[in-house]
Amino acid sequence: MPDLIHSHSQWGPADQIGAANLLTVEKRLAALGSIRSGRVYDVSYDVYMGAPFMAPNQTPFLMSIFGSWRDTIKRRRKLGATNDAGTNLERIEMTAHVGTHIDALGHFSKGDMLYNGTPAADVVTDWGLDRLGIEHAPPMITRGILFDVAGMTGGAHMLPGQAVTPDHLKRAADSGGFSVEPGDIALIRTGWGRYFGTDNARYLEGEPGLDVPAAKWLIDQGITAIGADNMAVEVLPNPTKGVLMPVHQYSLAECGVYLIENLALEELAADRVYTACFILLATKIRGATGAPVRPVAIV
């Protein structure tokens, strides 16, 4: 059995938003105030049939037309309509973790415990989370800081099983000319994103990503969320035998820090944009363990 996680977060026993508490209005105004050119970088990939997913816990994204202009016009004519208004509308089957998405704090447990000493048995229902669902994540408008680890290590991308370490992060911050501040959102570029949707088999086989010390280094400095251009933020497989997804456990369940996955960071890196106003507005799917999103970085 794992150690129990600390029973209460620093934000009190009722807290459900974790490190989003660090998103102060001052932080928001500073980020917005940093905008100069108004250029918007879209840092998300599409959600679509064919997007990578991690079996067996994730299911494929399916989408198909439920109402077409042809049939809706026919039906409406029968009801007496004369203006031939045709509706196109689809049905979607998906998980909340498809494409570029954010993880809710309730997405991962350490043993039987979720974030803030919350017993999973009390809040995980058949129909989702009674607490710690993504609807609690506030709009995130803050500074984004890009750790271009891939760019720094010279190659096009790091390799599966290769950990992004605290040292990597320190050097990337130096190279980017910034230090981590509370309420920042860290964007980690491993270069692995180039295989999203272009070679899913490879993308899913393993990935470069954070190890626990790197996550801890970021979190100790007050980061609100950690995003990366890979499927799980963290290095896969984990170098420590028998340890599976420890960065998810540590960030979400122990520290209340959000994870953002499958980010598209190539354009930011190419333009050497290391700090920007980062905006992520997670659709409030009540009780969901995450949400597909379309974050942007504005400079």
Next chain:
Amino acid sequence: MPDLIHSHSQWGPADQIGAANLLTVEKRLAALGSIRSGRVYDVSYDVYMGAPFMAPNQTPFLMSIFGSWRDTIKRRRKLGATNDAGTNLERIEMTAHVGTHIDALGHFSKGDMLYNGTPAADVVTDWGLDRLGIEHAPPMITRGILFDVAGMTGGAHMLPGQAVTPDHLKRAADSGGFSVEPGDIALIRTGWGRYFGTDNARYLEGEPGLDVPAAKWLIDQGITAIGADNMAVEVLPNPTKGVLMPVHQYSLAECGVYLIENLALEELAADRVYTACFILLATKIRGATGAPVRPVAIV
């Protein structure tokens, strides 16, 4: 048969984004520059089982756990994992028009034609839209202008079948102290939103909303999108017998102007916030006819 819509939009025959062309960088910077206090208004409702939907073309939102911490820990122990990382993850069945959402330009046809003279038969496939899907809608960061028609008409809300007219809009703009400018997003408050999720039967029975002249009045002044605190932006049933959803046809198919539905506008109205920086980031669901969203207004 309906009249053909004009074969090409003002933005050229290849255009897929319509009035989002009006979202210039200057417009964006002006909106961002208007922010003073940094206060964020969340103008969206939750997406959840029980959210209203318009049968028969829309289906109910369903969500249930596909992977629970209990089972994932069990499975991982069998694979040799020792850190008891439990995953909670759901399956969702939905349409893109659940909760607060934006309509893609390809959502509605006029007869066989979609926006920009696009033959529906060419682009509506079994699996969604080959063109005019929501993934083409750019991030929307612009000025939002609140027409508090309900506030102006005195009651708590307008009534089903009651049209918001150009005259209503003019008076609401006067009352709010703003004029419409190109690239603005109009937010129409009818008061009907109070029944979203609290009395779905009533919410869906009909609604106050725009008539075509009101939509035309907004669009002629260069609006990019029209949002409202109801299911369909437009008045239901339409006062003209035999005419069904004409504002959808006119806005989306004829003019390339987006619609945003099920907005939560009570708080803005209560605080008399008539202009704000409005941000809507639609998840890029490839080929989808819309997307659930979480727009915000910042002052």
Next chain:
Amino acid sequence: MPDLIHSHSQWGPADQIGAANLLTVEKRLAALGSIRSGRVYDVSYDVYMGAPFMAPNQTPFLMSIFGSWRDTIKRRRKLGATNDAGTNLERIEMTAHVGTHIDALGHFSKGDMLYNGTPAADVVTDWGLDRLGIEHAPPMITRGILFDVAGMTGGAHMLPGQAVTPDHLKRAADSGGFSVEPGDIALIRTGWGRYFGTDNARYLEGEPGLDVPAAKWLIDQGITAIGADNMAVEVLPNPTKGVLMPVHQYSLAECGVYLIENLALEELAADRVYTACFILLATKIRGATGAPVRPVAIV
């Protein structure tokens, strides 16, 4: 807390099929040997969008085209095909309890226990039942016996909350000229089936059906399954305050006797067919708590 159910069934601790053990080859041959005219009665209703379902535990049946002849022909032409073979194929979202269906033994628990002293926590996984799923139910080819209780009580149908009692059953058996024998499948006609799909609101509001003594009377005589022309076989609401679905508990969890719901029994009754060869072949959906079926009665 409820009483524990007897820890082992009469068919041994490993048994997963319950009263289907009574479906001997002799029983089967006798039922088949009783066929004279070869006339087949279809005793099932359609499965379709609009079929009644019991919220909140059951979800609506949804079906829509995923591949159409139009698009598949287009795609195949691109691949070089010249014979224009078009496929039509749908996606279905459903529960296993839609339309005429059979309940698996693992469908109901008494507290934490399923049939045969099986701890629910051990066998109910995120993905269905590890034991007691419908795939274990053998083909059922046996004698069906019709208790035409509605016919006997004079009216077109019994009323919601009105219990079918042992006395009703005895009289209906007398009237039908049969006695219950081991391995029989009981078909209970309450007349309520006439509202299936014709007035779903009424059909679901409550129903006439078995009380526990009636179920016990049948089970004591060795019945394999109990079917009825209603949603739940049993009377709803149950006359005993605070007791919910006790016939499900008693039949499935305690006795290992199957339930068959939403049967169409009008035609059998009209033709005064009280005994017949009954055939039910449940699709082997692995781990499912039931299956939609198409049982027939042959005379």
Next chain:
Amino acid sequence: MPDLIHSHSQWGPADQIGAANLLTVEKRLAALGSIRSGRVYDVSYDVYMGAPFMAPNQTPFLMSIFGSWRDTIKRRRKLGATNDAGTNLERIEMTAHVGTHIDALGHFSKGDMLYNGTPAADVVTDWGLDRLGIEHAPPMITRGILFDVAGMTGGAHMLPGQAVTPDHLKRAADSGGFSVEPGDIALIRTGWGRYFGTDNARYLEGEPGLDVPAAKWLIDQGITAIGADNMAVEVLPNPTKGVLMPVHQYSLAECGVYLIENLALEELAADRVYTACFILLATKIRGATGAPVRPVAIV
């Protein structure tokens, strides 16, 4: 463009059941009367997550718990229930062509035409088939005849791309000691079924199966349905370049003869059971292009 199919079937312009017209009561009584030992052979595979499916037109089978005994007991206690009745109930996402299944006559088109000169555009709606859906297929209780082609050709199984020809069928019938009679259901054993669920990649890569002349040979003799121990009954890829799924077109769209796929025929062959009473009861999913089934053969 393909040739038009003959505008009317031999069973009249209104016919929707095709060769099921040959299932006379005499045929049924003869099949039932042939039963001696009462032994039932289950000739179906399970339907389950992991069952093979043909991308891109078929989607994977997904199943997960929607209501668990844990949560339903909790909810019912809150409503005042004292008997702790727990429900287990799942949601399923599937096509009708999963596992052992039967194809409806409307499943395939020849160009724009379905069986009996039915324009596909008239009957294929967003929500399924308005005509020729599987609900029209009557209960099938008739003689099944096993063509053990794999057994005859000596190896464990035939090979992908290897056609079962009329000559194979003639020899297999001779070897089995039967001739084809109207209303029979042909069961073709290629041996390929051994890879169903055991090596899906191989199972789907191609398959041995019927060529068009073999289908014609069967159909000319009045067969009602053709089943096989493979995914598509017919040989894949088809030996004729540019011709895709011609047996589906010929059988379903031109001749009104049903196809049954993914049959489990090993046990029948091992026991040298060449003729039997075959029973298939397709769940009446209204408008569906097929149905998963559990056919049996009884001797």
